[in-house]
Amino acid sequence: MSKVYVLDHPLIQHKLTLIRDESTGSKEFRELVEEVAMLMAYEVTRDFPLEEVSIKTPVGPAKARVISGRKVGIVPILRAGLGMVSGMLELIPTAKVGHVGLYRDPDTLQPVEYYCKLPTDVTERDLIIIDPMLATGGSAAAAIQFLKDRGVKNIKLVCLIAAPEGIDNVQEQHDDVDIYTAAVDEKLNEHGYIVPGLGDAGDRLFGTK
Ligand code: PRP
Ligand code: URA
Numbered sequence: 035m036s037k038v039y040v041l042d043h044p045l046i047q048h049k050l051t052l053i054r055d056e057s058t059g060s061k062e063f064r065e066l067v068e069e070v071a072m073l074m075a076y077e078v079t080r081d082f083p084l085e086e087v088s089i090k091t092p093v094g095p096a097k098a099r100v101i102s103g104r105k106v107g108i109v110p111i112l113r114a115g116l117g118m119v120s121g122m123l124e125l126i127p128t129a130k131v132g133h134v135g136l137y138r139d140p141d142t143l144q145p146v147e148y149y150c151k152l153p154t155d156v157t158e159r160d161l162i163i164i165d166p167m168l169a170t171g172g173s174a175a176a177a178i179q180f181l182k183d184r185g186v187k188n189i190k191l192v193c194l195i196a197a198p199e200g201i202d203n204v205q206e207q208h209d210d211v212d213i214y215t216a217a218v219d220e221k222l223n224e225h226g227y228i229v230p231g232l233g234d235a236g237d238r239l240f241g242t243k
Contacts, residue, residue, distance in 0.1 A: 037212045046073050050216045054232045060241040071121030078214050107159035111136050111177050114235035118164040136173045143226045145176040157185040166235040168196040169228050171203030178208045197228045
């Protein structure tokens, strides 16, 4: 069974509260999402292996550790996932970024795919899928399947807020994918929105409401 990591660092929780607040406008919302994504990248990369190298400091030779040849891909689910890309890249600057376009049909709540562009060497990379909201889990599960169908083996899912229903759905379909979230909220409402959540992440990021 995959693991669910709830990242309860005080900085993440403080910023998430500001993100949730309906009085937070788009500019601040974007900045906060970027900052939280950067903080989450720190935890998501915790299991990266290290190797020893020889270097010279100004004082003399030293053995020191660097990350061991890890190739990473960051895959935002369009559109709201875009808000987390720059924060992740701050800490993992050598990552390549692929895009998967999915929107949730408002009536059926089923994910509809409309775009895909991935790094050419995607199968050699460890992929981090990012999307602020894990609601029914339909979009995330579809994106994971999409990447697996293209030969990707190592996938992590990172979101800001998850509903229990979304976590169950992803774990049922993909029990090899660990989930990293800043919060697990109470439930979904009748429109498939996370309660209390933060509203529509894409609209709040891009001011489309
Ligand atoms: C939102 C969100 C997720 C999805 C989550 O995207 O960013 O991708 O809904 O819902 P689910 O877990 O029930 O699939 P949306 O479809 O609103 O598209 P957008 O990012 O373009 O606003
Ligand atoms: N998508 C969002 O943007 N917010 C939710 O609460 C659920 C899906």
